[in-house]
Amino acid sequence: MDRETLVMTPGPTALPEEVREAMARPIENPDIEPAFTEFYRDLLGKLADVYDTDDDLVVLAGEGMVGLEASVASLIERGDTVLCLANGIYGAGFADLAELHGGEPVLHEVPPTEGFDPEAVRETVEEHDPGVATMVHCETPTGVLNGLDGVLEILDEAGVLTICDAVSSLGGVEVPTEFIDICLGASQKCFSAPPGLATLSVSEAAWERIERVEQCSFYLNLEPWRDLDFEEPPAAFPYTHSVSDLYALDAALDRLLEEGIEDVFERHERAAERCRERGRALGLEPFAPASASSTVTAFSVEDATDLQRRVAEEGVVLATGLGEYSETILRVGHMGYNADIERVDRAMDALATVLD
Structure with a gap:
């Protein structure tokens, strides 16, 4: 399966x-x-x-x-x-x-x-x-x-x-x-x-x-x-x-x-840090690193739609930017249930495979 x-x-x-x-x-x-x-x-x-x-x-x-x-x-x-x-x-x-x-x-x-x-x-x-x-x-x-x-x-x-x-x-x-x-x-x-x-x-x-x-x-x-x-x-x-x-x-x-709202915030911070750490290792930088949210990372890229399509072939769905950034931003959502290190790693593994 x-x-x-x-x-x-x-x-x-x-x-x-x-x-x-x-x-x-x-x-x-x-x-x-x-x-x-x-x-x-x-x-x-x-x-x-x-x-x-x-x-x-x-x-x-x-x-x-x-x-x-x-x-x-x-x-x-x-x-x-x-x-x-x-x-x-x-x-x-x-x-x-x-x-x-x-x-x-x-x-x-x-x-x-x-x-x-x-x-x-x-x-x-x-x-x-x-x-x-x-x-x-x-x-x-x-x-x-x-x-x-x-x-x-x-x-x-x-x-x-x-x-x-x-x-x-x-x-x-x-x-x-x-x-x-x-x-x-x-x-x-x-x-x-x-x-x-x-x-x-x-x-x-x-x-x-x-x-x-x-x-x-x-x-x-x-x-x-x-x-x-x-x-x-x-x-x-x-x-x-x-x-x-x-x-x-x-x-x-x-x-x-049940988790505790402060612990939830910390979990989101850890997931965001892991996502950006993995992204930088791949040569990707967040769009606005000084004000990046702990719930989503927007990476600056050259062809977001193509990357999105190829990552989807690896079994991971990501989002592009919107409007003028639809082709220059690729977004990883690490919010809620997805603010999880294992899920972030799987998404970034797929992105690494495509970029390699």
């Missing part, structure tokens, strides 16, 4: 056996059975431990992008000024979402290998007086992890609500949730659950703005999720939830919490 293909992309990740088994459980009806309400309430408690936050938690049915758009749709009204911090595709993409929902985006853009200067951000805030700011913690296409602490403090002092895409970092590296009003995650990344769920932490200040904003969407409106009554189940969910996906996410969260 052929060896099982190893998927080492930066999401979706491979799934642990217990997560796959959890997804196969007989389902409960979330709209009728009280036991499901209790299960969902407990799941939110586990999610809060991973987020390290006392803010409310929401889980939406839909891939991670639904969380990004729901946060923008719920916080922004027509004519609102929205500050979009960008050093990559997803940061710039927030500006498109803001404009789509009637906002007036102000793009504060820096080169992809550079972080955000807090003082430069302060100047932009003073000039444009935004009500909401968006940013990305880990720009997955380039493997860049943005240090946001100083920026978040400035935005908080100015009373600017913040939306942070932490989809590719949450559960793999520490996320500065203290000053983030809506922090976004997704099931298929560091949680190593199937694609299909977006997770959001929502601050009290964000809820207050959501209640004031004239909502123009049903599915993307976060407001109904605040009113779930866990005391008298069954809770009245805004729509029928993705039960099997939630079972899988619950099992994935159990794995993280």
Whole structure:
């Protein structure tokens, strides 16, 4: 029998056996059975431990992008000024979402290998007086992890609500949730659950703005999720939830919490170090070594698509870059279940075979 293909992309990740088994459980009806309400309430408690936050938690049915758009749709009204911090595709993409929902985006853009200067951000805030700011913690296409602490403090002092895409970092590296009003995650990344769920932490200040904003969407409106009554189940969910996906996410969260979140972070660091050590031995350098994330390594290469195809012939699936970097970046995802030395070594062995 052929060896099982190893998927080492930066999401979706491979799934642990217990997560796959959890997804196969007989389902409960979330709209009728009280036991499901209790299960969902407990799941939110586990999610809060991973987020390290006392803010409310929401889980939406839909891939991670639904969380990004729901946060923008719920916080922004027509004519609102929205500050979009960008050093990559997803940061710039927030500006498109803001404009789509009637906002007036102000793009504060820096080169992809550079972080955000807090003082430069302060100047932009003073000039444009935004009500909401968006940013990305880990720009997955380039493997860049943005240090946001100083920026978040400035935005908080100015009373600017913040939306942070932490989809590719949450559960793999520490996320500065203290000053983030809506922090976004997704099931298929560091949680190593199937694609299909977006997770959001929502601050009290964000809820207050959501209640004031004239909502123009049903599915993307976060407001109904605040009113779930866990005391008298069954809770009245805004729509029928993705039960099997939630079972899988619950099992994935159990794995993280049983290991201990600090140990999880250290495991990701070790996997990243091993990947880059092996890459340098092959003559490959990370795209942005000074700010490379512990969840994904983006190697600078000459023909990413060809390398991806040839590595796949060795039984390992890797990802290329996106946009202008689609042919010059090859990405190894070492996040979640794949943040494992043996898995990293197998991926790099395949890459070594191809390069040799």
